[in-house]
Amino acid sequence: MARVIAKLGDDVSTDVIYPGRYMATVLPTETPQFAFADHAELNALLKSGRAPTGGVIVAGKNFGCGSSREQACSCLKGHELTIVARGFARIFLQNSINLGLDLVTAPDVEAAEGDELEVTADEVVNRTTGHKYATVPLPAARQAIIDAGGLIAYTRQRLLAAR
Numbered sequence: 001m002a003r004v005i006a007k008l009g010d011d012v013s014t015d016v017i018y019p020g021r022y023m024a025t026v027l028p029t030e031t032p033q034f035a036f037a038d039h040a041e042l043n044a045l046l047k048s049g050r051a052p053t054g055g056v057i058v059a060g061k062n063f064g065c066g067s068s069r070e071q072a073c074s075c076l077k078g079h080e081l082t083i084v085a086r087g088f089a090r091i092f093l094q095n096s097i098n099l100g101l102d103l104v105t106a107p108d109v110e111a112a113e114g115d116e117l118e119v120t121a122d123e124v125v126n127r128t129t130g131h132k133y134a135t136v137p138l139p140a141a142r143q144a145i146i147d148a149g150g151l152i153a154y155t156r157q158r159l160l161a162a163r
Contacts, residue, residue, distance in 0.1 A: 002056045004115045010060035014072035031071045032078030058111045059085040064092025077101045097142050100150030105136040
């Protein structure tokens with residue numbers, strides 16, 4: 001069970017997730033502090049450590065639109081968040097897979113901040129409201145990369161298995 005820590009709308013840009021003025025900071029250990037830097041409440045929640053591990057951000061369509069900045073994914077990954085959205089921007093989706101960020105596409109999802117969600121392979125169940133929402137699974141190869149923790153970890157596993 002995971003708690004929704006924020007509900008966002010459609011077209012959340014990578015500029016909102018990780019503002020451009022922090023682009024000089026690229027280390028995955030340093031980017032999390034700048035997640036949603038211009039969204040004061042959400043940034044404070046994340047930086048304070050009060051957001052539960054495995055917390056969920058629920059969003060609308062086209063989450064991660066805008067630039068191709070990888071830091072928008074790494075800053076979220078650094079907080080061990082799950083992003084449940086009605087849809088993801090193409091480049092953000094691929095960057096997230098490469099970094100192992102947990103993403104779930106649920107085209108009809110409805111949830112409010114504080115709701116408890118159960119995310120399975122087939123659906124998102126809002127335990128607070130009792131509603132269920134079908135998910136759109138990633139292709140098996142892409143899900144395997146996320147499950148491994150990202151493309152580097154996945155490649156390492158494959159190379160070690162081939163020995």
